[in-house]
Amino acid sequence: MTRRSPGEDEDTVSEGRALLAMGALALMWGSSFFWIKIGLNAFSPTQLVLVRLVLGAAVLMALCLAQRHRLPAGRRLWAHLAVAALFHNAVPFLLFAIGEQTVNSGVTGVLNATTPLWALAVALVWGLERRPGRAQLGGLLLGFAGVLLIFAPWSATGLVSWGALAILAASASYGFVMVYEGRFLADAGASPIALAGAQMLTASGFLLLVMPVAGTTPIRLEPGALAAVAVLGVFSTGIAFALNYRLIAAQGAVATSTVGYLLPVVSVLLGTLLLDEALSPRVVAGMVVVLVGVALSRRRPAPVAVPAAAEPHAPAR
Structure with missing residues (x-):
């Protein structure tokens, strides 16, 4: 019998x-x-997103205090954080909530899986992804092509609607901001948790500005919906x-980043099993095509080997 070393046990x-x-x-x-789908039974989209952001920010700020992380400083950094x-946060969270008023939660998770595709497209347009x-x-x-299969504009049962387009726009917003954050916030010199907390506080401020216009709908005191929004803010936002x-x-x-492949699976299973949402074979096929496309888009071309004789000489120091 082969004995395992303590180091191997620790690695396992x-x-x-x-x-x-x-x-x-x-x-x-x-x-x-x-x-989100359950929370919309009690809140308007704007109200739901504001509560989500405030709870998420509270969790992150509590972690900052517990771990003694300072909030970032500097006007330029705060401008990038805004x-x-x-x-x-503000725009995609709101678009997802608006979209889910008419679109199933499972389909929303599938469309959200297109985020890496949007990020790659933005990086190519921005000139940050070379060759x-x-x-x-x-x-x-x-x-x-998978997204087109899901929307199926040629079919009477297609998903072309303002709600579905809002969800796709939210995913595109994620893709853009992933590239933006990688360029302007990756080396900010502040704790990532402090950055996230400051970011959510700022997003909460944006939602407060919208509340007088879009957040005046009376809240329905439904325990299940209230609990759903609490879980959404504390766990799916702050702790996540x-x-x-x-x-x-x-x-x-x-x-x-491989976690992203599991998100549509989780959303589809929950929507199907707990909300009785029906998914057509076309949408399932579109989801598979999207995930395969995402997997391929994340592959990097192998570096080209340079012969030793062709290597440039190091400059004299």
Whole structure:
């Protein structure tokens, strides 16, 4: 019998914990569309998003206090945070809530899976992604072909509607802001949790500005819907963001990003099993095509080997 070393045992335990954490993150983020659907029974979209952001910000700020993280400083940094708060929180959260008034939560999760495709498209347009490989371009085209299959504008049963377009716009907003944050906030020199907390506080301020216009609908005191929004804000927003940053620090951004493949699966299962949402074979096929496209779009072309004789000489120091 082969004996395992203590180091191997520790690696196995840490890997197991990472897998559990990734599963928990997939469940919290994937279930957010389920909670939104239930929460809309009590709140208007604007009210729901404001409560979600305030609760999420409260969780993150409490973690900042407990871990003694300082809020970021500097006008330029806060300007970038304002852009991130608008396009990572306020706008997409609101668009998802508006869209789910008419679109199933499972379909919402499927359309949200297009976020990496939008991010790649934005990076290409912005000139930040140089020399994309054939797999990336093929994945981009395949992913958007999957979206077209889901929408099916040629069919009477297609999903072309303002609600579905709002959800797709929310995913595009995520894609844009992922590239923006990578360029302007990745090396901000502040704690990621502090950045996220400041970002959500700013997004809450944006929603407060909208409340007098779009948030005056009376709230229905339905216990299930109130509990759903509480779970959405505390777990699917605040704790999920904090857990995501911990996983990135422990496992790396690439490994953590694989959680994205599980989100549509979680949202579809919850919607089908608990909300009796029906998914047509066309939508399921579109989801598969989108996920394959996303997987291909994340492949990086192999680096071209440079012969030793052709390598440039290092400059004299």
